[in-house]
Amino acid sequence: MYKLYSTYGSINICCSSTCYNVLPCSETDNRKLCKERIKRLKKFVYFSLLVFLISSFLYVRYLKGEVKKDDVSAERKNYIGVKYEVGKGETFVQILRKSHLKNDVIDSIINSFSKIYSPKKIDVDDQVFIFTDEDFNFRRLEYKNDPSKTYVVEYTSKYNSYIINNRSTVSIEFIEGEVDDNIINAIKAKGENEKLALKFTKIFDWRIDVFSEVKKGDKFTILFEKEYIDGEFYKYGDIIYASFENDKNLYEGFLYDDGNGKIYYDQNGNSLEGTFLKAPLATYYRISSTFTSKRYHPILKRYIPHYAVDYSAPKKTPVYAASDGYIIYVGYNYIGGKTVRIDHENGYNSEYCHLFSYAKDIKVGKFVKQGEVIGYVGKSGYATGYHLHFAVKKNGKFINPLKIKNEENVTIDPSKLNDYKIYVDNIRTLVLGIKSFKNFPSMFSKSDFIFKYADTFGKSPNI
Structure with missing residues (x-):
């Protein structure tokens, strides 16, 4: 049994012989404010216990079968189902042909399916379920590329297609x-x-x-x-x-x-x-090279300036735009490899080098928002391991990205x-x-x- 009682500045919640002490305010707080906080916390406790009891009651009823579950029609129970996973380069038509369906049936399925989803968009590892009756006549197709939705083509007297939004x-x-x-x-x-x-x-x-x-x-x-x-x-x-x-x-x-x-x-x-993200990528292991005027290059075997910060990171880690701006360069050079440059407000310019690949639709002239994916970590160009080379210029002069003052x-x-x-x-x-x-x-x-x-x-x- 739960008990709830309070003294000034504290609340005690007890269940059986165990008590939990809650301090919503300190002794220095205003007495009226403290009482108001205690009142609010009491309301929270009572409400949470009520919801818990109702949820538990419904859950027990569900386990006992008192809450009805979706029924599957007797006719559908006799269907024979085959599951296919889309392979690399495989088309929707090829999947249907694996079930040895007639050409006119395949055409009808595609026409109906196209009303709810483009067959050209199916991708590797997507799932296709094909159901036939005992005489191997087509009855139902289910396509799944996302757990939240199921795309269905069904045949009774005619072909129908619809989308099921899963609960x-x-x-x-x-x-x-x-x-x-x-x-x-x-x-x-x-x-x-x-x-x-x-x-x-x-x-x-x-x-x-x-x-x-x-x-x-x-x-x-x-x-x-x-x-x-x-x-x-x-x-x-x-x-x-x-x-x-x-x-x-x-x-x-x-x-x-x-x-x-x-x-x-x-x-x-x-x-x-x-203004700028402190580290413009999803995750990284460590900073492998800092901003310095003299660093020994592991490939060139000599000391040269390194006006950037290198983030050692897993291959294909998403790289983000450090701030809002317009892309001014997308291309390859033998030192920086695959590179993206962005022009920002107030004289800032950022550069991202050694990418594995660019994000979709990344091109010169595109406006990108801060935090938008522009590419993926790689080791193209002069690089010994997977990392992001991140450089920033202010009015044409390189500055240390880690020392940029962020203003709200x-x-x-x-x-x-x-x-x-x-x-x-x-x-x-x-x-x-x-x-x-x-x-x-x-x-x-x-x-x-x-x-x-x-x-x-x-x-x-x-x-």
Whole structure:
């Protein structure tokens, strides 16, 4: 049985003989403000317990079969199905011919399928399921290239095509931890994968280089969305809140939409985005060469200036545009290999060398946004290993990319700042409440949890 009671400045939550103490405010805080925070946390606890009980009840009913599942028609149970995976260079027609279907049937399938998806777009490892009846007459085709959708062609008295949007749910989940060797491994140790880690690092790209400046013992907190398709993990959604404690400095990011799109802000409403990314690639091992006027070149075997920073990274790691700008060069030279140059505002110019390949549609004259993929790490040109050579010029003169002063680009409209601070307070209270439970349920949907929780305080968060 859960019990909830409070004294000034603290709340105690007890279950059986175990109690959890929560401190939403300190002794120095205003008494009225402290009581308000305690009141909010009580509401959160009661609401979360209610949702947990309802979710558990429905889940038990589902296991017992009281909640009906989708039925498969008796006729379809007699279908004979064959699964094909698209091979390199294989066409949709070739897949259909493997099932020994008649030419007129194949033509009808293609005509019907083309109404919902182009057969020319099928790719390697896509899946095609072909179903026939007991007499080997075509009855159904299912094409899958994404877990969220199934493209169907079905024959009864005529050919019909349609798209099934597979059932998806979004849950709000929470992890926190401590870094041992690097941030990616620390997040993996919490049961998540590299994609969440990269989303996390991009939030703080303009404030700290989480690959080179991270230290053992640094702490992180992430409140994030996970999307599931038919109960199976599909992809990560937005990171709603993130914090990173590095060398006694606390960095926080709150995702908020003030009407101009989702942006990460600090607690005061200043955008976390800056002029230049500190490291314009998804991940890297280390900085293999720094900005210097004298470096021994491993291939030329002599000392020459190295007016750039080299990031040693895995082959084909995505490379990002360090800032908004227009592409002014895409090409190959024998030293830099495959290279991209971008012209930015205020006299800045950036260069990315030794690429493995360029991103799709990268060409001279194209405008690219900060963080947009422009290519992939390689070792073309004069290079001994996979790395990105990143150089920046200011008014035609090379400067050290690591010493570029990042200025905040955006701040929240002063008229909306009060609403934002209420939102920040709500998120912090939510995170504090989650941390007070060792076994936080992750069965809540986005609409039933975060939105309703925030509505309790009169402000729906814009996430």
